[in-house]
């Protein structure tokens with residue numbers, strides 16, 4: 355069965371829009387793009403469209419590649435101070451001359467809609483209420499939407515980035531799963547992925563996960579987005595693996611739209627936190 359991220363994301367987007375309208379929330383996101391990375395430009399454009407759909411105002415910053423780290427940090431500091439700005443998103447990756455960790459951690463954690471500051475990541479480790487980054491949040495929401503049991507399940511996540519693999523592992527732990535994280539130095543990866551009741555692929559290698567790496571009946575979540583000659587594909591060999599998986603998310607129309615919808619939820623949550631709305 356297909357885990358339909360597009361449909362689920364549309365439902366979340368609609369309920370977010372209804373909430374914003376009903377409660378008359380006035381929300382503004384500062385969306386900062388540095389340079390001209392074509393993929394980043396597409397992501398930023400999609401985020402702007404999604405915000406417009408639900409009535410979130412976007413204050414866009416398109417900064418040239420040569421922007422200094424100090425200039426960027428000053429813009430973030432201004433956004434931190436500005437009561438009209440409820441969320442701040444700096445599109446990654448940043449140009450090579452910038453220290454991403456330093457830039458991210460300049461963001462006020464209450465406005466950190468991507469959940470990437472050490473404060474918000476630390477809260478996630480501590481099991482405290484926080485903003486979890488959008489892709490991991492989207493993965494859990496998608497699985498729950500399809501009533502997939504997480505408690506006691508063997509979850510194998512391949513990929514350990516701070517954006518996807520690590521926070522996702524913590525969210526699965528919060529949901530009582532037994533979690534294994536694999537990465538590029540993992541030995542005998544196939545033996546581990548074969549044990550997974552739920553396999554999450556997040557490495558950025560087209561069709562890396564072949565049918566012999568997946569247990570019959572497993573749930574497979576494909577986070578990867580890879581550009582190949584014929585278009586976009588995930589990290590999983592969808593054609594073959596979908597024959598043996600019980601559930602599988604496609605690429606596109608899987609985790610991608612869930613990420614955007616979850617970002618909208620994160621922006622609303624930041625706003626509510628700032629306004630002390632329970």
Ligand SMILES: NC(=O)c1ccc[n+]([C@@H]2O[C@H](COP(=O)([O-])OP(=O)(O)OC[C@H]3O[C@@H](n4cnc5c(N)ncnc54)[C@H](OP(=O)(O)O)[C@@H]3O)[C@@H](O)[C@H]2O)c1
Pocket residue numbers: 489512513514515516517518519536537538539540543556557558559577578579580609610611613614
């Ligand atoms: N759908 C969405 O909305 C969404 C959102 C974010 C990212 N993505 C996609 O998800 C993928 C991963 O993104 P990311 O930001 O997490 O990437 P990343 O920062 O490049 O991390 C990739 C991870 O995969 C591991 N890895 C690479 N090759 C491997 C291999 N052959 N075997 C096992 N592990 C391997 C790396 O291990 P090491 O740590 O050992 O290097 C690293 O932990 C990309 O395709 C990206 O485009 C999609």
